[in-house]
Amino acid sequence: MPDFDLSYVKDRIATESAFVDDLINEIGRVVVGQRYMVERLLIGLLGNGHVLLEGVPGLAKTLTVRALSDAIGTGFQRIQFTPDLLPADLLGTLVYNQKEGSFSIKKGPIFTNIILADEINRSPAKVQSALLESMQERQVTIGDTTFELDELFLVLATQNPIEQEGTYPLPEAQVDRFMLKIKVEYPTREEELEIMRRMARTGEQPDIRPVARPAQILNAREVLNELYIDERVEQYIVDLVLASRDPGGFGLSDVAPLVQYGASPRGSINLNLAARAHAFLRHRAYVTPEDVRAVAVDVLQHRIVITYEAEAEDVTSGEIVHRILDAVEVP
Incomplete structure (x- = not known):
């Protein structure tokens, strides 16, 4: 850039x-x-x-x-x-x-x-x-x-x-x-x-x-487009989403039987946007891997469909995202 x-x-x-x-x-x-x-x-x-x-x-x-x-x-x-x-x-x-x-x-x-x-x-x-x-x-x-x-x-x-x-x-x-x-x-x-x-008191609450x-x-939304995000951070976002689809390819062979479907391309788009917004809330002009990690669970957990085996083991999609975050190399 x-x-x-x-x-x-x-x-x-x-x-x-x-x-x-x-x-x-x-x-x-x-x-x-x-x-x-x-x-x-x-x-x-x-x-x-x-x-x-x-x-x-x-x-x-x-x-x-x-x-x-x-x-x-x-x-x-x-x-x-x-x-x-x-x-x-x-x-x-x-x-x-x-x-x-x-x-x-x-x-x-x-x-x-x-x-x-x-x-x-x-x-x-x-x-x-x-x-x-x-x-x-x-x-x-x-x-x-x-x-x-x-x-x-x-x-x-x-x-x-x-x-x-x-x-x-x-x-x-x-x-x-x-x-x-x-x-x-x-x-x-x-x-x-x-x-x-x-x-625990009667009366009106503060307005x-x-x-x-x-x-x-609306102006802030336009500014989000201008935040700097390094190519390595973009690659990191894509790796996280790909790891949700193919955990075995990222050294997570124990997670692979637990995932039926991984995150869709909406996952990578929204992870990018959410990381930008997270950086904006901290008044920063650039996105770091920590911004991505901070929002990854909230963006990805509902996009991962777990298998019956995962349900039997009481493993949630949120826990799977945490395992992915631990396994995928941070730039």
Whole structure:
């Protein structure tokens, strides 16, 4: 990349990433801990990729997503997915006006900026497909009219990992459309104590002030394209993805029987984008192998389909990604 001007990009990064710390601090006024989840949501927002959140109820997933939308002053819709939800409830429908003898279009809640698809695996495949098509194509068709969605459009979906009765698990091909899959963990003892002190009282919680604008997010996305990523780091990303498809070729003969299918090319694309966003959050103008390693599990774990043998041995796809990270040489 001979025409790369590091000082120019550094200046741009300093200017365009100035809002990041304010954003994280503002969300921290209502969300205790969960820094990992907040950063991953920002990576999805900056990398223009949707995020799947998996965690038990009560871990502030909904609160965090709402706080994020309030902090950037943009539209937000929470949609509770249920077994009787219809695609029209999500996208909108044609309404017949009997007086005028004509149809008019009533848009659904998907026409906003940030969508929280709560418990997405509670709805059947027809509804899931309607949402995921909008995610991929960034457009919605109602009748014979097609509407473009806003440039700033992000789907943050949640699913409960413990209660599987009455659920419709997302097929692998649909899960692959999410840039990141985040396992939301319990808070630490100190965080739990702070949550109790802050939330175990009646009255309103602190309001979130807008500390960033949608235009700043869109500008930041443009800056991501200018971050320097060395060819060796690019090769490292490709090696990680190839190792998920052919573990034996990277000295992981014990892992090979555990993997049925590896990550798709979306894995390498999203790993590159997520690593860039991770570097941006740290105000850096270049991507390091550590940026790649930091986001690799969240980008790759839901793209690896494990075998029955892996299930029998209680080996998860996340553990397989960790083994790949340990085996593939870091540049």
